[in-house]
Amino acid sequence: MSKQRKAIALISGGLDSMLAAKTIMEQGVHVEGINFFTGFCVEGHTHAIREKDKAKPKRNNSLWVAEQLGMKLHIVDVIEEYKNVLINPKHGYGAHMNPCLDCKIFMVNKAKQWIVENDFDFIITGEVIGQRPMSQRKATMPIVAKESGADDLLLRPLCAKNLPATLPEREGWVDREKLHDITGRSRKPQIAMAEQFGIDDYSQPAGGCCFLTDKSYSAKLVDLWKSQGHKEYQLDDVMLLKVGRHIRPQPNFKLIVAREEGEGRFLQGYKNEFISMISVSHRGPLVLIDGTPSAEDLYLAAQITARFGQGREAEQVDVDVTMLDGSERTLQVKPIREEDMPKAWYV
Amino acid sequence: MTIETLTARRLLCPLPVIRTQDKVKQLKVGDRLEVICTDPGVMQDIPAWCRINGHKVIEATSGNHEYTILLEVGSS
Numbered sequence A: 001m002s003k004q005r006k007a008i009a010l011i012s013g014g015l016d017s018m019l020a021a022k023t024i025m026e027q028g029v030h031v032e033g034i035n036f037f038t039g040f041c042v043e044g045h046t047h048a049i050r051e052k053d054k055a056k057p058k059r060n061n062s063l064w065v066a067e068q069l070g071m072k073l074h075i076v077d078v079i080e081e082y083k084n085v086l087i088n089p090k091h092g093y094g095a096h097m098n099p100c101l102d103c104k105i106f107m108v109n110k111a112k113q114w115i116v117e118n119d120f121d122f123i124i125t126g127e128v129i130g131q132r133p134m135s136q137r138k139a140t141m142p143i144v145a146k147e148s149g150a151d152d153l154l155l156r157p158l159c160a161k162n163l164p165a166t167l168p169e170r171e172g173w174v175d176r177e178k179l180h181d182i183t184g185r186s187r188k189p190q191i192a193m194a195e196q197f198g199i200d201d202y203s204q205p206a207g208g209c210c211f212l213t214d215k216s217y218s219a220k221l222v223d224l225w226k227s228q229g230h231k232e233y234q235l236d237d238v239m240l241l242k243v244g245r246h247i248r249p250q251p252n253f254k255l256i257v258a259r260e261e262g263e264g265r266f267l268q269g270y271k272n273e274f275i276s277m278i279s280v281s282h283r284g285p286l287v288l289i290d291g292t293p294s295a296e297d298l299y300l301a302a303q304i305t306a307r308f309g310q311g312r313e314a315e316q317v318d319v320d321v322t323m324l325d326g327s328e329r330t331l332q333v334k335p336i337r338e339e340d341m342p343k344a345w346y347v
Numbered sequence B: 001m002t003i004e005t006l007t008a009r010r011l012l013c014p015l016p017v018i019r020t021q022d023k024v025k026q027l028k029v030g031d032r033l034e035v036i037c038t039d040p041g042v043m044q045d046i047p048a049w050c051r052i053n054g055h056k057v058i059e060a061t062s063g064n065h066e067y068t069i070l071l072e073v074g075s076s
């Protein structure tokens, strides 16, 4: 009896990687999933911080896909290693701060290491030629295979017929004839294939799989890098960019204003690491101050804090300020007027 | 059987799952792990992760904006 081959499938939680894994499972190959957590992944839960998004499904799509397909899923924390990909992408950024091509190379390389350590035979991705302008072009397919070191152990079942045969195909581990030849941006072939497999509930995240493809998130990241004068970051920094309204009145400080209760609770967890403000004479949101504000800056920050509370039209609002050393004081301020807050302050 | 506790407060999905996954790797079949989180998503994700990997959720409780899951390590 021939040996049962084993493949690891890169699972993003979207439809394409799900179909790619399913296509290979159907051929009798043992498939397990791998999902990399970069710190920028879009997850229902990040949205779930916000009360207003409570109706949105909070499931983790990768886990859900794995469960639907009946396969194991390995979630790998690559936060630290990913920093180098994002900070110095050899192939540059996409439309926003998304280093997609370098990211793909990085992930396939990690998968290659994984198959070596775990005695698996090959790697599957859900890539489709022409699907994405930067990372999924015919010209980039060999770049990913080569620079990741996976070479012909990297099989893309959804578009394999448009690419040279890989080792799993040449060796007969999978039947090339049963693979696909999808190209382009149309989703119709994938939707038809999903129907064929009886898959009717899948996630199609509009903004792709990560925050780095999001315009407003990318703007906040660039602002963070500019303000600190370098591109290094900690996970908390990039998590906080996902939450609240970010307002930078001066280069040396910014405010993170909770937009509602859920965000307030989340920001509460960071209170010891930032100067924080909250209006006490009127209801208002928790505000964190990031940077090195002067006493004058703090006064301005308190006026802005007051503007986002129910005292916005009041003559005077009391704002409690908690400093980094835990000391507290109350500032009595007149809320800043909307017209005195230039649009450019909003990051 | 040992019972261990893992604190994953403030971590957002999927970090609590990753921390659980890594901790379970160090435990033996039949051991129990209590995971304390603040992201409500864990109420779905940790049970899903357990189902996929053959572990058993003994109890999932919530209160005061905290979510606690007690699981038993399976043989997978």
Ligand code: SF4
Pocket: A098, A099, A100, A101, A103, A104, A135, A208, A209, A210, A211, A212, A213
């Ligand atoms: S969208 Fe994000 S996770 Fe996906 S390839 Fe691009 S950088 Fe990587």
